[in-house]
Amino acid sequence: MKKILIYGPSQFHGGIETYVENVLKTLKGRCVFTILQISNEDMYHSQFIKENELAEIINLGFQSGWKSKLTNINLKKFDKYLEHNKFDIIHINENSASAYWLAKIAIKHNVKVIYQSHNSKSHSVNFSKFPKFLITLLRKYQVNQLKKLKIKRIAVSDKASQFVFPNDTNVEYIWNSIDSKKFRFNKSFRLTKRRFLGIPQKSKVGLFVGRLSSQKNLFWTLNLVKKALKLGIIDYFIFLGDGPLKEKFEIELELLDENLKKRCLYLGQQDKIGSWYSVSDILLMPSIYEGLPFTLVEAQASGLRCLVSNVITKQVQYTDLLTFKELSRIPDEWLLKLNELSKSQNYDRNKYIIDLKKSLFSNESFKKNLEKLYGL
Template sequence: MIRVLHVLGAMNMGGIESFIMNTYRVIDRNRVQFDFLVNDEENKYAQEIEELGGHIYFIPPRNRGIKAYKTNIDRFFTEHREEFQAVHLHAASLSSVYVLVAAKRYHIRTRIIHAHSTSIKGSKLHYVLHIFNKLRLKKIATHYFACSDKAQHWMFDYTGRFAKSEVINNGILMKDFAYDEKKRGEIRKQLGIESDEIAICHVGSLTKVKNQSFLIDIFLQLKTINPHYKLFMIGDGPLKSQLQEKIESLKIEDSVTFLGIRKDVHRLMQGFDCMVFPSLFEGLPVALVEAQASDLQVICSDTISGMAKISDDTTFLSLSLSASDWAREIDKKLEGRKRKDNTELIQKKGFSCDTVTKKLEKIYLD
């Protein structure tokens, strides 16, 4: 057995975490085991990880002090370097790659950098560090992954590593998302969705990049077209209270439900009709793959890679369009639409977790 150390902020219910856990559940754990190095002491997947044979290690984040951060990473590898044959860093940018620098120093042979975004949140210094680390990336990492072509360009252009980088699809467990009419009825009853109501959903952390404030503007316009629209928001984050205040000021609180962080997103999607995803930027959201696997109508911003389009029922719109424009397009797409089983399509497009996991397993073992 070899052990792979996955490095990221936390193991909660975000898209990156879903992708990793999907892989972890499917991979041959007699040959490959996962451990996790995180910066958040609260991890929703902690119990399942322990049950699968993995461990979660915690070190304080870099924003609490760069010197202490580096010291903690060095101490970690001093204590655990014999345990790992690979380090897999999941990152939105190259502003912090010290964990791979340390992994090389401690002779861990396989060092993977995995791009999951197409831009950066943070100060100008973070962007400068991102560009600087591009120039030395080939001396640090051995493998270069990205979730989409746009993420690939963001992370690896001008590094001399772009030609060696490859896109790893965000695989999902297809059987969990296959459309089922009976389950749809059950979920709609649980959520209080009437037969004549149209359920719009959004899955994501409540943060600026997800652009939920614009989503609420779109929903307000949908309500003027048809008062039977409802909005369900799955996720949590720092902007929740601000979004709730906006919803109350628009007097649409009776039509909007915050469902929080959920482990049953695959069940909930059965009951919805459309996912709206107006992000400012993204890599390739796992939620969009899941929505298409459930055969939801998907309307998303064109800032997201075209690789996210698996189904013909996915439409990209510009964020320069008005909320009214978005609402009219959504309402038009939903008119008379029927759901179907998209399992075969997801498999054909290479987003099956089984396919993705076999690819990663071979890389780890090689």
């Protein structure tokens, strides 16, 4: 069996983490997988991956910050690791070209490199205090370094491809897949969870799912939600997710008046996300940038209407449930559209699962693409 090293998953639940876990489950028993941990914090779902023997997880003690870059300590650790551990393929999953050095070292050790771009922009906490022009120069340098390497270029969308592999026509797309059973609209879930939360069955419920980060336009969304609740456009709103802005977000929620606080619910990270699509009537995603947000693939399978920013690639759309809207500082136009969509709820939500099975996001399509990618 081929030995494959995977790089990319972090401690937070996002697109890369979902994608990698699906790769492991789809090809279990057909490849030997090892995941190279990014930081010293346990990656998302690490316990699940270990218990189900999907992959070995290793930690080389990579360091962050400028000191590690100046001393090349991470590069040296990875170089030494590959001297003693042989792999057929390294599959690098990244939001930028910043991991070019991993590809460079892997090529040195005759390991085939697959470099997959998962986003149309990248925000680094480590660089947040640096002038924007320096970050731009660094990103350009990384892209140019990656361009020189003999690698297999993969992306999750056209926008993600352009960010990491600009003007490169030799890029292939691989879209993740979802289990249709987990995301089919379920009326029983809807009734049970609404009853548990004290939400009347006829209430209009909005939903946000994603990392609590600046990329997701979190506080703009909260401002929009507050206005929508006050105007009666929606009756309740549910926020799901975790991330670096969690503490600041929770403080903002505490500042809401009591009436809004009862109807604006933050429920943290949820594993069984499918049931929450059934609970809700409309999903908001006013992201500042995205690769290909898989939340939208899942939500469409559940027959959930989605109001999303127009920076999101149209490649994610396989139903008539997505409405794209330009972002602005004042969310009035979003309120009007949200009001319009929230009134249009008289439709069969179960029928959309059929569209999923016919789409590029089906399990069958994903499996075939992976087999081709890994040469199985």
